[in-house]
Amino acid sequence: SFLFRLFPLREHGMNWRAKPLTCQEIQAFRKSKEVMDRFLRAYKLMLGFYGINLVNKETGELERAENWRERFENLNRFSHNNLRITRILKCLGEMGYEDYQVHLVKFFLTETLVKETLPNVKRSALDYFLFTVRSKEKRRELIHYAWQHFKPQSSFVWGPRDKLQKYR
Numbered sequence: 001s002f003l004f005r006l007f008p009l010r011e012h013g014m015n016w017r018a019k020p021l022t023c024q025e026i027q028a029f030r031k032s033k034e035v036m037d038r039f040l041r042a043y044k045l046m047l048g049f050y051g052i053n054l055v056n057k058e059t060g061e062l063e064r065a066e067n068w069r070e071r072f073e074n075l076n077r078f079s080h081n082n083l084r085i086t087r088i089l090k091c092l093g094e095m096g097y098e099d100y101q102v103h104l105v106k107f108f109l110t111e112t113l114v115k116e117t118l119p120n121v122k123r124s125a126l127d128y129f130l131f132t133v134r135s136k137e138k139r140r141e142l143i144h145y146a147w148q149h150f151k152p153q154s155s156f157v158w159g160p161r162d163k164l165q166k167y168r
Contacts, residue, residue, distance in 0.1 A: 006042040007091035026094055039095055046088060050075060052107065060100035062107045072117050082124035089132035102138045105129045109142065113149035126158055140167070 051071025112122040133139040
């Protein structure tokens with residue numbers, strides 16, 4: 001499908017006919033300025049569809065787009081978007097945009113746990129989005145951030161409570 005071509009992975013997705021990427025293909029993609037520019041354009045396009053703007057191409061920093069209310073309504077209504085976001089997050093990691101992963105996951109954690117605008121995305125953000133982040137250290141920071149904002153904190157199951165309490 002459309003998303004497979006824009007955000008290819010090294011694993012099988014929902015389309016059984018689509019071949020997973022090889023490590024050699026990923027390396028070739030990452031070396032091609034044209035492919036990487038196209039990848040970033042696709043990422044910005046999908047962000048726009050979800051009501052999100054890429055504020056800084058260097059860091060991957062994000063913010064709500066002007067049309068965020070109507071786009072978030074769509075995100076809340078149709079859970080298939082969560083699978084697509086997971087795919088995009090995994091692909092960001094494959095393509096070397098690990099900082100972008102962190103910003104996108106934190107964006108969804110903030111919107112679901114802090115601002116509570118995306119209640120139907122919360123489970124996916126915690127169960128899937130968080131665990132696409134390749135950097136163990138950044139993933140720990142995000143889990144701690146999620147724990148700090150999760151209500152009730154005693155029901156948080158995405159990390160050991162003793163370690164979360166001691167985390168610095």
